[in-house]
Amino acid sequence: MALPTHAEDFPGWYQEVVKQAGLAEPSLARGTMVIKPYGYGIWERIQRAVDDRIKATGHENLYFPLLIPNKLLEKEAQHVEGFAPEVAVVTHAGGEKLEEPLVVRPTSEAIIWATYAKWIQSYRDLPLLYNQWCNVVRWELRPRVFLRTTEFLWQEGHTAHETADEAIAEALLILREVYVDAVEKVLGIPVIPGRKSASERFPGAEETLTMEAMMRDRKALQAGTSHYLGQNFAKAYGVQFQGRDGEQQYAYATSWGVSTRLVGAVIMTHGDDKGLRLPPEVAPYEIVIVPIYKSDDERLRVMEALSRVKVALAGRRVKVDDREQLRPGYKYNEWELKGVPLRIELGPRDAAANHVVVARRDTGKKETVGVDALAERARRLLEEIQANLFRDAKDFREVNTFTPTDYEDFKATIAAGGGFLQGAWCGDPECEAQIKADTKATIRFLPLQPEQPGEPCIHCGKPGTERATWALAY
Amino acid sequence: MALPTHAEDFPGWYQEVVKQAGLAEPSLARGTMVIKPYGYGIWERIQRAVDDRIKATGHENLYFPLLIPNKLLEKEAQHVEGFAPEVAVVTHAGGEKLEEPLVVRPTSEAIIWATYAKWIQSYRDLPLLYNQWCNVVRWELRPRVFLRTTEFLWQEGHTAHETADEAIAEALLILREVYVDAVEKVLGIPVIPGRKSASERFPGAEETLTMEAMMRDRKALQAGTSHYLGQNFAKAYGVQFQGRDGEQQYAYATSWGVSTRLVGAVIMTHGDDKGLRLPPEVAPYEIVIVPIYKSDDERLRVMEALSRVKVALAGRRVKVDDREQLRPGYKYNEWELKGVPLRIELGPRDAAANHVVVARRDTGKKETVGVDALAERARRLLEEIQANLFRDAKDFREVNTFTPTDYEDFKATIAAGGGFLQGAWCGDPECEAQIKADTKATIRFLPLQPEQPGEPCIHCGKPGTERATWALAY
Numbered sequence: 036m037a038l039p040t041h042a043e044d045f046p047g048w049y050q051e052v053v054k055q056a057g058l059a060e061p062s063l064a065r066g067t068m069v070i071k072p073y074g075y076g077i078w079e080r081i082q083r084a085v086d087d088r089i090k091a092t093g094h095e096n097l098y099f100p101l102l103i104p105n106k107l108l109e110k111e112a113q114h115v116e117g118f119a120p121e122v123a124v125v126t127h128a129g130g131e132k133l134e135e136p137l138v139v140r141p142t143s144e145a146i147i148w149a150t151y152a153k154w155i156q157s158y159r160d161l162p163l164l165y166n167q168w169c170n171v172v173r174w175e176l177r178p179r180v181f182l183r184t185t186e187f188l189w190q191e192g193h194t195a196h197e198t199a200d201e202a203i204a205e206a207l208l209i210l211r212e213v214y215v216d217a218v219e220k221v222l223g224i225p226v227i228p229g230r231k232s233a234s235e236r237f238p239g240a241e242e243t244l245t246m247e248a249m250m251r252d253r254k255a256l257q258a259g260t261s262h263y264l265g266q267n268f269a270k271a272y273g274v275q276f277q278g279r280d281g282e283q284q285y286a287y288a289t290s291w292g293v294s295t296r297l298v299g300a301v302i303m304t305h306g307d308d309k310g311l312r313l314p315p316e317v318a319p320y321e322i323v324i325v326p327i328y329k330s331d332d333e334r335l336r337v338m339e340a341l342s343r344v345k346v347a348l349a350g351r352r353v354k355v356d357d358r359e360q361l362r363p364g365y366k367y368n369e370w371e372l373k374g375v376p377l378r379i380e381l382g383p384r385d386a387a388a389n390h391v392v393v394a395r396r397d398t399g400k401k402e403t404v405g406v407d408a409l410a411e412r413a414r415r416l417l418e419e420i421q422a423n424l425f426r427d428a429k430d431f432r433e434v435n436t437f438t439p440t441d442y443e444d445f446k447a448t449i450a451a452g453g454g455f456l457q458g459a460w461c462g463d464p465e466c467e468a469q470i471k472a473d474t475k476a477t478i479r480f481l482p483l484q485p486e487q488p489g490e491p492c493i494h495c496g497k498p499g500t501e502r503a504t505w506a507l508a509y
Numbered sequence: 510m511a512l513p514t515h516a517e518d519f520p521g522w523y524q525e526v527v528k529q530a531g532l533a534e535p536s537l538a539r540g541t542m543v544i545k546p547y548g549y550g551i552w553e554r555i556q557r558a559v560d561d562r563i564k565a566t567g568h569e570n571l572y573f574p575l576l577i578p579n580k581l582l583e584k585e586a587q588h589v590e591g592f593a594p595e596v597a598v599v600t601h602a603g604g605e606k607l608e609e610p611l612v613v614r615p616t617s618e619a620i621i622w623a624t625y626a627k628w629i630q631s632y633r634d635l636p637l638l639y640n641q642w643c644n645v646v647r648w649e650l651r652p653r654v655f656l657r658t659t660e661f662l663w664q665e666g667h668t669a670h671e672t673a674d675e676a677i678a679e680a681l682l683i684l685r686e687v688y689v690d691a692v693e694k695v696l697g698i699p700v701i702p703g704r705k706s707a708s709e710r711f712p713g714a715e716e717t718l719t720m721e722a723m724m725r726d727r728k729a730l731q732a733g734t735s736h737y738l739g740q741n742f743a744k745a746y747g748v749q750f751q752g753r754d755g756e757q758q759y760a761y762a763t764s765w766g767v768s769t770r771l772v773g774a775v776i777m778t779h780g781d782d783k784g785l786r787l788p789p790e791v792a793p794y795e796i797v798i799v800p801i802y803k804s805d806d807e808r809l810r811v812m813e814a815l816s817r818v819k820v821a822l823a824g825r826r827v828k829v830d831d832r833e834q835l836r837p838g839y840k841y842n843e844w845e846l847k848g849v850p851l852r853i854e855l856g857p858r859d860a861a862a863n864h865v866v867v868a869r870r871d872t873g874k875k876e877t878v879g880v881d882a883l884a885e886r887a888r889r890l891l892e893e894i895q896a897n898l899f900r901d902a903k904d905f906r907e908v909n910t911f912t913p914t915d916y917e918d919f920k921a922t923i924a925a926g927g928g929f930l931q932g933a934w935c936g937d938p939e940c941e942a943q944i945k946a947d948t949k950a951t952i953r954f955l956p957l958q959p960e961q962p963g964e965p966c967i968h969c970g971k972p973g974t975e976r977a978t979w980a981l982a983y
Contacts, residue, residue, distance in 0.1 A: 062620070063581065064611050067574035069624060072639065075571045097549045100541035101575075101613075101644055101660050102597070107537065120604050123576070125613065128597040129648030137538050139575075139599065139613070146536070150543055159834075165546065170575055170644065174603030186575050360633075 038372075040308045045252040050180075052302060052310055056373045059180050059298075066178030066185030070295065073373065074181075076319030077298050078188065082168065084221035084316070085190060085293060088213040094164040094192060099146050101169070102137040107145045111271035114144060117238025121173040123185075139172040144239065144264070144290055147193045148272035155286055157277045158197050162205070166192040181299035182256075182509050189294035195274065195286045199265065202287035203242075206263040207483075209291045210244045214259040222297060223314035223421055224248050224304045225429040226258055229480025229504070234464050237290075241265035247479045247504075249432040250303035253453040255479045255506035258300050261291035299509075304428050311374025312396055314424050315417040320354040322413060323375045324391075327363050327382035340386035340406070344379065347409045371396060376420045377413060397423050442494050445505075449474045453507045459499025461492035470494050476505040512846075514782045519726040524654075526776060526784050530847045533654045533772075540652030540659030544769065547847065548655075550793030551772050552662065556642065558695035558790070559664060559767060562687040568638040568666060573620050575643070576611040581619045585745035588618060591712025595647040597659075613646040618713065618738075618764055621667045622746035629760055631751045632671050636679070640666040655773035656730075656983050663768035669748065669760045673739070676761035677716075680737040681957075683765045684718045688733040696771060697788035697895055698722050698778045699903040700732055703954025703978070708938050711764075715739035721953045721978075723906040724777035727927040729953045729980035732774050735765035773983075778902050785848025786870055788898050789891040794828040796887060797849045798865075801837050801856035814860035814880070818853065821883040845870060850894045851887060871897050916968050919979075923948045927981045933973025935966035944968050950979040 038055070039047040053059055058074030061067070070078065086096075102125060109115045122138040140146065147165075154160060168190045175185050192209060196202040210228050218224050226246035236243040240262040248258045269275070269285035278284045305312040315321045326341050328334040345353065354375070356366050363380070370378055380392040391409065394401045397420045404412045435454035439445040448456055456476065460466070470493075471477050481501050488499035510529070513521040527533055532548030535541070544552065560570075576599060583589045596612040614620065621639075628634060642664045649657050666683060670676040684702050692698050700720035710717040714736040722732045743749070743759035752758045779786040789795045800815050802808040819827065828849070830840050837854070844852055854866040865883065868875045871894045878886045909928035913919040922930055930950065934940065944967075945951050955975050962973035 062574045063578050063623065064574055064576040067576060069574065070572040072569035072571045076569070078572075079570065095546035095550070096553065097546045098544040098552075098662065100536045100538055100543065101646065102538040102541060104537050123599045123602040123611070125597045126600045127610075128646075129650070130594050136601075137597070149537065172575065172602075176603070188572065 038308065038310060041251055041306075048306070048308075049299075049303060052306060052372070053180050056311055058302070061178075061180065064185065066175045068180050068184050068186075070188075070298075073319055074298055077301060077313070077317050078295055080317040080319070081217075081222065081293075081297050081301075082190075084217040085213065086168070088217050089166050089190070089192065092208060092212055094166050094194075096167060097165050098167050098169065099140075099143050099150065101140055103140055103143075103146045105136045105138050107149055108138055110145065110149075111239050111268055113267070114239035114271075118142065118173070121175075123172045123174060140169075141171055141173045142290075142292075143167070143169075143171075143191055144193065144268055144288075145272075148268040148274055148288070151193075151195055151286070152272050152274045155195060155274055155276050158279050160276065161195055161197045161286065162201065163193075163195040164205075165194065166190055181302070182296055184295075187295045189292050191290060191292045194289045195269075196289070197276075197278070197287070199287050202265075202289050203263050206242070206244055206261045206289045206291065209289070210246065210259075210261040214261065214291075214293060215246055218246065218248075218258055218293075218297070218300075219425065221314070221316040222301055222304075223316070223425040223428065224258065224300055225425060225432055227480060227504070229483055231260075232464070232467060232478045232481060232503070234467060235478065237262045239264060239267050241267070244483070245480055247506075248300055248304060249428075249435060249455060249506070250300070250509070251306065251431065252303070253435050253507070255455065255508040256296075256300050256303065257479070257508065258297060259291070259293035262289060264288035264290060305424050306374070309368075310372030312424060313374035313376060315376045315421050318374065318376055319352065320375050321352045321417055322348060322377045322379060323354045323356055323370045324379040324381060325356050325363055325366050325370075327380060333383040336383055336386045337381055340389070341381060343389075343406055344381060344391060344409065347406055348413060351413065367394075376417060395420060397427070439493060445470075445476075445493055446474055449476050449507065455479070456505040458493035458503060458505070459488035459490040460501045460503040461495055461497040462500035463492075463495070463497070466492060466495050466497075470505065476507055478503045479506050479508060480504050512782065512784060515725055515780075522780070522782075523773075523777060526780060526846070527654050530785050532776070535652075535654065538659065540649045542654050542658050542660075544662075544772075547793055548772055551775060551787070551791050552769055554791040554793070555691075555696065555767075555771050555775075556664075558691040559687065560642070562691050563640050563664070563666065566682060566686055568640050568668075570641060571639050572641050572643065573614075573617050573624065575614055577614055577617075577620045579610045579612050581623055582612055584619065585713050585742055587741070588713035588745075592616065592647070595649075597646045597648060614643075615645055615647045616764075616766075617641070617643075617645075617665055617667065618742055618762075619746075622742040622748055622762070625667075625669055625760070626746050626748045629669060629748055629750050632753050634750065635669055635671045635760065636675065637667075637669040638679075639668065640664055655776070656770055658769075661769045663766050665764060665766045668763045669743075670762070671750075671752070671760070673761050676739075676763050677737050680716070680718055680735045680763045680765065683763070684720065684733075684735040688735065688765075688767060689720055692720065692722075692732055692767075692771070692774075693899065695788070695790040696775055696778075697790070697899040697902065698732065698774055699899060699906060701954060701978070702957055704957060704959075705734075706938070706941060706952045706955060706977070708941060709952065711736045713738060713741050715741070718957070719954055721980075722774055722778060723902075723909060723929060723980070724774070724983070725780065725905065726777070727909050727981070729929065729982040730770075730774050730777065731953070731982065732771060733765070733767035736763060738762035738764060779898050780848070783842075784846035786898060787848035787850060789850045789895050792848065792850055793826065794849050795826045795891055796822060796851045796853060797828045797830055797844045798853040798855060799830050799837055799840050799844075801854060807857040810857055810860045811855055814863070815855060817863075817880055818855060818865060818883065821880055822887060825887065841868075850891060869894060871901070913967060919944075919950075919967055920948055923950050923981065929953070930979040932967035932977060932979070933962035933964040934975045934977040935969055935971040936974040937966075937969070937971070940966060940969045940971075944979065948979075950981055952977045953980050953982060954978050
């Protein structure tokens, strides 16, 4: 079935690509999804990229339980206010009603900080630099596969520090060295690191850092967040330690996460009207080979050449599509839909000439490559595709980043298709709320280093205190 | 705090090792645990070993939701009978009472086969060879860290096949090429593959294959299972396909899993009175280096030598214990408790002579090794330790495997400390139950290929129909 184009129906395009490429499908419990092998293969490569960087920056993995006593969640006031409406509650287990209901974790600050209270006695126990890979459940009213699901997979890091400065540095380190690095280099998604405004902060955070990406419909997607939590959780859960000065003090916290939402980001950053375009680094298959033949004799010669091609590509993630009942043209369309970076066509004439035809998914360009030169050429082409997809997405973002001259221009720009809108903001949450009410645009990020703009607030005209970037968002 | 010895209190030894080595601790919700970084590091290495083999045998990973509509679980009669008493039930979510309660998956046959009904239409859609890594919840009355916890981490494979033979071959392939291979080669645990008796089968299985290991208290531990499910789940969930003959038929199923219980198996297979002994392949650190110095001058020279040692060991998983406030002897005890395979001691005289002292955790033997020869010697020693731990565990099992002459001897052997007891069995479940009631011993496995024993049943004296192996078990 043909995909809708981006221009005619982007949400419909997204839904159809997810379905037709075999990435995921809605499951039976409300808002849940089955992540199918092709989608999970992308997630495994994202996990590897993020996990390698988490470890390289000195963190260790561990695992905390799924089920959290309800009363534990209630200890941090903002946290419970933010999450209580979204939790799933276990009231019965082992055939009996539980005395104390258990919530399925929506995030793990509560159980982790209740446990850190036992682990942290002295400044010598600090820092704790821990992360876990797990599932979380948040009851979503408007679920959308990968982007907003009742259950999703993620990693959540939770660190404890002696000083505020150290915790703030940690939140920044994760944002830059782990998240931005992995997402730009491996997922090929250009992102802008920044701070959230107070109204968009994580419940219980002093500061929420974010990286924001632009999707092909010009909407923003929050691709990951890193929170400086101050002493809020240490105070709520009684995590005190003896400091270097001999005094008891509360530990400083960070938490940070990226999730299966990133699969959605890959789809919506790189896809085109033909389907997915996967950056080689996250593609389950870097290369698909389609052997082409009619007679048994041709088949024999093509298959013999195929074995040489496979040897040349040893070490690469290669799929051979040797399904008998399908025509080459059908296969080309299917693998284009699935976004495999390189397609190799191998027919009887190619076999005789000891070469293959290589087609790039990103540009559609084809070239003939000798089997002897194939390993090196494939390596080079995959690097080029990785770089080209990143550049292409960055160009798209730059073309769709605007500096409205006044609020009328701001509203007109949103109405004309949106994008990133940069301007001055007075810092007043009411002004922010009014802009959202008028246009649905929200502040996606403020610069990491606050800058005093010379201009007045784009909305109210009072003196600007921050440079903000607005967008419609997922 | 000193550990109890194996001889005086094996359960106490286990509990203290888990605690003192920092592997895990009980958490707040009943029967749950926090897997701490050192324990999780072991699990990550187990995961990698199993996942590599799952993929190498042609399977792909995917992910099904945690929450399953309660009515779905009820469709397979034996399955619901087995699991309904153990499930945790979500009755409220998003601030409201749910119309249909959701169960937290105790295992995923129900949701997976309900979904396979959509994925399988024709024999061309088969086989489906899928696996997922996830958490499951089973309400345990007598929880024990790693061995039996309310929540545990595992992988569960679920495959669908055209024929019974193919499914049976799959169940065997997983047992041998994935589980036995990983557990013996990587975890260093000798296991015996076999079949379960009907009473010990997975609820809904036609045949349950198992691999059984012997712990250091002579009890058996079921280290992993692979089930041939026949058409039971296909019939319960309506999974029919059009066969090669054009007729509609039900698919054949397998499922198979190993879990965080394997961390417990590593502890109880290899540990000794000093603590853990980790096979290098699963050890978070293969080598710990303890620098030794008193004066600042000594420190300088030792640290300079240390940097050469680290270069020599590049690519190995090395921990440098440079904590200032602790004595070397204290550190040695701690790393022995934590089971690090090799310890390197590096003092001022070693630094001057450009050598180090290397101590093996498995045998306690020490030797002096020149820094230039260290890389090769460490590689060799780690291989030897891996092999030695496996051999040692296998010897222990063989010494503790008995062939009782009659039922009195059987009971006396159990009373004298147990082990694996081999003998003939009539095949009658009542006879099996009576032996269990008398001695607590259960049939751990029957041979993969049924053998007709010449002797009478060890308990009732009727003609033997199976060779069975009994043991007390975890």
